[in-house]
Amino acid sequence: MRRHLRDFGLGALAAFIIVTVAFVAFRNHDLVERQTRAANAVVSDALGGRTAMPGSRAVFVSRATPSTKHSFLRRRSMAPAGGPLVWRPLAPGSDPDAKLLYDTATRLDRAAASSGSRTTPARIVELVPDGSGRAIAADHAADHIVIAITAPASPAPYPWVVMLGVFGLGAALTAAGALVDRTASPSGAATSGAPPVGVAWPARLGTFAGIGVLAIPTILWGSVVAATLIVIIAAGLAFAQHRNLTDRFIHGVREHRTALGFLGPAAISMLVLVAAPFVIGLFIGFYDHHHGSWTFVGLSNFGELLSGGGRALDDPLNFWFIVGVTVLWTVVNVTFHVVLGVLLALLLTRPWLRAKGMWRMLFIVPWAVPNYITALIWKGMFEGEYGAINSLLDLAGLDGVTWFGSWIASFSANVITNTWLGFPFMLVVAIGALESIPKEQYEAAAVDGASAWQRFRHITLPYLRPALGPAIVLGSIWTFNMFNVIHLVSGGAPGGSTNTLVTDAYRWAFDRGERYGMAAAEGTLIFLILLLWNVFGKRLVRAKGATE
Amino acid sequence: MKRRGPSPLGQILVYLGLIIACAIILYPVMIVLKKAFEPGRQFALSASPVPSSVTLDHFRELFSQRSATGELMFLRGALNSIVISLATTVVGVALSCTAAYALSRFKFPGRKAGLTSFLVVQMFPSTLLLMPLYVILNGLGLLNSTIGLVLVYSTTAIPFCVWTLKGYFDSLPAELEEAARIDGASQWMIFRKIMLPLSRPAIAVTALFSFMTAWNEFILASTFMTDQSKYTLPVLIQSTVTEFSADWGLFAAGAVITSLPVMIAFYVLQKYLVGGITAGAVKG
Amino acid sequence: MKRALLLLALLAACERPQGILLWHAYNGAEKDALEETAATWNAAHPDHPLQLVAVPYGAFADKLTSAIPGGNGPDLFIYPQDRIGDWATAGVIEPIEFWVDDARADAFVPAATSAMVHEGSLYGLPLATKSLALFYRTDLVANPPTTTDELLALTPAMRQRAGYAVAYANADLYGHAPWLHGFGGHVLAADGTVDIATPEAARAMEFARSLVVAGAAPAQAEGPLVATLFNEGKAATVISGPWFVADIADGVPWAVATLPKVSATGEWASPFLGAEAVLMSARAKDKDLAFEAMAALTSDASAIVRAKRARQVVPNLAAYNDPAVKSDKVLAAFRAQLAHTVPMPTAPAMRMVWTPYKTALVEILAGRAQPADTVQSVEREVESYLTGPR
Structure with a gap:
């Protein structure tokens, strides 16, 4: 009996969340429906000359008289509907809702003007956006405008009684099923050694019915989706009982509870603050945001990106071109990071070197200074004829370079800046690896007469590889997604051709009309590319390691 | 290994090489330093890293700026940055240590998946998570709050820290814990009294990384904080750079001050840095 | 228990801000001038203080578009007029011509006010003009x-x-x-x-x-x-x-x-004539009060303060009668240049x-x-x- 109620509890928890979400969606929708219907009715009544219902008001608003000096200033007057028409100016202070009436009249006129004289201008019916729950409706009459405002209303309160009742009913059904099961097969209870027996069908029916009952309120609220979800959960739970999945799950949780306890806090915060935004971002990729409105476009954003946007392959706005640039960017940077880091590490781990601490400290500085600051400084150094780099080249007797004029120069500027920023990380990793090499190996090799290159290849390298391996993986992911350097240094110049995937996505979001959908879709593609690369990369490495 | 090393000429060449490399690498930093002490709002045309004249005006102006309510903006910003960064360090290290310990020492279903997921999560381009994160924090009521920012920063730092710590934990022999478990110690006590003290290098790295993540971060701080009194240092420094004109002297002064704590932290924790990142990877 | 709840309710009620929140991206002299204007308002309206918050320029527009629809934004904000079209269409800002009469509109250089108009409605009052x-x-x-x-x-x-x-x-x-x-x-x-x-x-x-x-x-x-x-x-x-x-x-x-x-x-x-405007959020709490503050910020008196202290090229015609403003060579030159400017278009297409x-x-x-x-x-x-x- 206890386990049945426990299983019911699990399913009921999920169902409770769904029911609550369905209710929230319902009650907002319900409020809008109720109020807009009321507003509609009041306007129709006023147009027909009938009186408005109590609590609502109908108002006539005159046509606009634009000021002679400023076309955007218009004067209107108002009169309450029903009764003699007494016009008074619609001005600040004349009525608590004066501005609302004025703005709505303006909107109605504008809608009529844009729809032209072909069709009858549509009525405006909507909730007032001040959160009071009132609805407003506006329509054209003969030579003035009729506006109706309903009384305030609040959304339906949470139906606690209904919920308690339904849950109680559900629990009762489950318990009933469990009782029938026990009375039908007497011995039921398993001994502690034997694996638990699958639950018989009466109990499962009870569980199914118990949770299925929770779908009733959602049906009443008109949410077919929620109802279907709950029924699926109910069926799933019944099935899980058949296969003892719930028992095994609970058993597993209890067995590994210390592990889960240690993992829990980090996992929860990652779920809420990293996984959830990612999922939201994923969904946004299926919508298009254009001038403030969102439309569902399915895979169209992805299609537009993957097809290159209908542009040539060497056009900077072609997705594949940007992929190429990004891959080249990553490979070149990581190579430089590693080479520079390892070279310096070799120098900085010589035992005879003095003031090691000071040298290491100095070489780590690029990592310590905030990178948005140094990116701006580097940009300034590359800029124009008077930038520091060109001045130094000038001193050396060489020609200055228009750094952001050609692709190769602009790309190099980015690479130089990013290498400067990124090599300290590899340096630190390499130093750590080198310091852990036992000195005896070198001494033995020296005794054997090995050359410096042989010593490096057979002693140093095997120690460097396991340390650098993960560092390279991490470093390449960071470089692939590096935003600050490209955005602040070259800014994509010339012509957007040094944009990487991340900066291109940023441009979609902020420079090309706030197409957040496209930006989100590109972000998802970035993630997929990295994921695929990682998966295949690991397979490759494993295959290579197997053959060696 | 020859203790003597290469010939004196060889040594001199190496030192020379190091000096040149240092000069090249530190040149941009010297430019910033120069601008912080040189009068004027613009960068001078000369490429020399030596300031033509020295003034403390930029620093003076930086420290004396007051907000509309009269409080000293820079000190307030520094205080905010310190509080947020230290909190991030504590929370980040706490979360990462426990998670890494679980991934290192326990076997449970989904362990491998958990491990890869910490790596996979690094692959999300974080600039694009800004808007969804805003919506979520708004829903949780954590906008414009120190707690919200600390949580976000800690979570950002977790993947790298867990990776580092797990590697280090893996390299510690399990016999120590076995002995303690036989003696009847609980898992939590083993964690606290045996693992943590032994893992100082890795924890130092984790702490430094968390601190740096929070201290240098600009985009999230400027988007989520709407109260001027809650601004952190990077946000304040960026506000000296507007659309039309920038006070580079003020910017450079702010940059110098902002970089100091991280440099100091680096210097103090140096010896741990080297051991902490790689020990696990090498020995494991 | 009941007393604690009552106290809590009282505290919550007290905490509700009665003032007006304004965001801006000024620093230096312009910030000081704005604060001086705000201080004048605060002296006259101690119950409804104007609270200024400086926001870094780079993040300004993005913060606004995310904050206002969520109800977390300011009541007023100062920004160049080039996004008025976008924001009006998205329902982020409030049309204000309701409160404006001919006299008030006459106070400004026509090019400046026409920069605040989108689809026949006025969305802000001009604070300063920027041209070359x-x-x-x-x-x-x-x-x-x-x-x-x-x-x-x-x-x-x-x-x-x-x-x-x-x-x-x-x-x-x-x-x-x-x-x-x-x-x-x-x-x-x-x-x-x-x-x-x-x-x-x-x-x-x-x-x-x-x-x-x-x-x-x-x-x-x-x-x-x-x-x-x-x-x-x-x-x-x-x-x-x-x-x-x-x-x-x-x-x-x-x-x-x-x-x-x-x-x-x-x-x-x-050159393009850009106008910086005081704009009202569509979710401002007390809109009548917010407009009063808007009017005070763009009044002639405030314009003179800002022209003298921050050398803003103000669009208030009356400000140029002030002797200090008249004698300023920079302001005079830019005032003269106003006659040969092209208003920056507010259409969303412009941004791209x-x-x-x-x-x-x-x-x-x-x-x-x-x-x-x-x-x-x-x-x-x-x-x-x-x-x-x-």
Whole structure:
């Protein structure tokens, strides 16, 4: 009996969340429906000359008289509907809702003007956006405008009684099923050694019915989706009982509870603050945001990106071109990071070197200074004829370079800046690896007469590889997604051709009309590319390691 | 290994090489330093890293700026940055240590998946998570709050820290814990009294990384904080750079001050840095 | 228990802000001037204080668009007018013509108020105008050039000093606009459609390139470089806005004049007129009160304070009657320039023009592209951004 109620509890928890979400969606929708219907009715009544219902008001608003000096200033007057028409100016202070009436009249006129004289201008019916729950409706009459405002209303309160009742009913059904099961097969209870027996069908029916009952309120609220979800959960739970999945799950949780306890806090915060935004971002990729409105476009954003946007392959706005640039960017940077880091590490781990601490400290500085600051400084150094780099080249007797004029120069500027920023990380990793090499190996090799290159290849390298391996993986992911350097240094110049995937996505979001959908879709593609690369990369490495 | 090393000429060449490399690498930093002490709002045309004249005006102006309510903006910003960064360090290290310990020492279903997921999560381009994160924090009521920012920063730092710590934990022999478990110690006590003290290098790295993540971060701080009194240092420094004109002297002064704590932290924790990142990877 | 709840309720009620929250991106003198105006309001309205919050410029627009729909934004904010179209369509800002009468609208320069209008509704009151004018060094230039030919005539003398006749941010549409309008070109046609690929626009680009070829202007310059060149005597004149004054080093003798006429067409080189506006959030709590604050911030008295203290080129006509303002050479020059400006379009299409145009200018100035083709490609690119979902 206890386990049945426990299983019911699990399913009921999920169902409770769904029911609550369905209710929230319902009650907002319900409020809008109720109020807009009321507003509609009041306007129709006023147009027909009938009186408005109590609590609502109908108002006539005159046509606009634009000021002679400023076309955007218009004067209107108002009169309450029903009764003699007494016009008074619609001005600040004349009525608590004066501005609302004025703005709505303006909107109605504008809608009529844009729809032209072909069709009858549509009525405006909507909730007032001040959160009071009132609805407003506006329509054209003969030579003035009729506006109706309903009384305030609040959304339906949470139906606690209904919920308690339904849950109680559900629990009762489950318990009933469990009782029938026990009375039908007497011995039921398993001994502690034997694996638990699958639950018989009466109990499962009870569980199914118990949770299925929770779908009733959602049906009443008109949410077919929620109802279907709950029924699926109910069926799933019944099935899980058949296969003892719930028992095994609970058993597993209890067995590994210390592990889960240690993992829990980090996992929860990652779920809420990293996984959830990612999922939201994923969904946004299926919508298009254009001038403030969102439309569902399915895979169209992805299609537009993957097809290159209908542009040539060497056009900077072609997705594949940007992929190429990004891959080249990553490979070149990581190579430089590693080479520079390892070279310096070799120098900085010589035992005879003095003031090691000071040298290491100095070489780590690029990592310590905030990178948005140094990116701006580097940009300034590359800029124009008077930038520091060109001045130094000038001193050396060489020609200055228009750094952001050609692709190769602009790309190099980015690479130089990013290498400067990124090599300290590899340096630190390499130093750590080198310091852990036992000195005896070198001494033995020296005794054997090995050359410096042989010593490096057979002693140093095997120690460097396991340390650098993960560092390279991490470093390449960071470089692939590096935003600050490209955005602040070259800014994509010339012509957007040094944009990487991340900066291109940023441009979609902020420079090309706030197409957040496209930006989100590109972000998802970035993630997929990295994921695929990682998966295949690991397979490759494993295959290579197997053959060696 | 020859203790003597290469010939004196060889040594001199190496030192020379190091000096040149240092000069090249530190040149941009010297430019910033120069601008912080040189009068004027613009960068001078000369490429020399030596300031033509020295003034403390930029620093003076930086420290004396007051907000509309009269409080000293820079000190307030520094205080905010310190509080947020230290909190991030504590929370980040706490979360990462426990998670890494679980991934290192326990076997449970989904362990491998958990491990890869910490790596996979690094692959999300974080600039694009800004808007969804805003919506979520708004829903949780954590906008414009120190707690919200600390949580976000800690979570950002977790993947790298867990990776580092797990590697280090893996390299510690399990016999120590076995002995303690036989003696009847609980898992939590083993964690606290045996693992943590032994893992100082890795924890130092984790702490430094968390601190740096929070201290240098600009985009999230400027988007989520709407109260001027809650601004952190990077946000304040960026506000000296507007659309039309920038006070580079003020910017450079702010940059110098902002970089100091991280440099100091680096210097103090140096010896741990080297051991902490790689020990696990090498020995494991 | 009940008492605790009551206390809590009381506290919650007290915490509700009665004041008006305003966001801005000012620093330096402009911030001080704004704070002085706010202090005047606070003295007169102790129950409804105006609370100013400085937001970094880079994040300003994004913060607004995310905060206001969520109910977390300010009541008022100060921003250039170029996003009014977007924000009005998205329902982020509130139309304010309801509270405005002829008298109030008359107080401002017409070009400034028309910059705040979108689809027939007024969305903000103008706080300051920004345009470009000609700064020149009085030790290098005797009389400010009144035509572009006169400007080019400065080149030989400046070349001898390894300098330029004019330095300006030429790789950006904003800096290039005086020539564009001077040659009769424009970005958006009168009906708001994109009209970039015109022969006039191509001629303007050719002119900009010719300046570089003749050594009259640096190949590619941005704000900081322009300032440095001016301060070190390597630029005789600079085309920049009122913000440039803060960048001029002490000891440099300078003056301001209106931009010259384009010799080829005889038309005045006309920069964009940008207006900074006080805008009201659509979710402001007490809109009547917010408008009163808006009116106070843009009043003549406030304008005089801001003109004197921060040298803002205010759009309030009455402010220029004040003796201190009248005698300020910078304000006088920019006031005169107002007559030869083109209001910055508020249509959303305008926002998408900047990046493609900048890319095109960079190519033209470096001599790597031809103006006739380039204007075509810019127009095509902007059109492609405008078409939206297919």
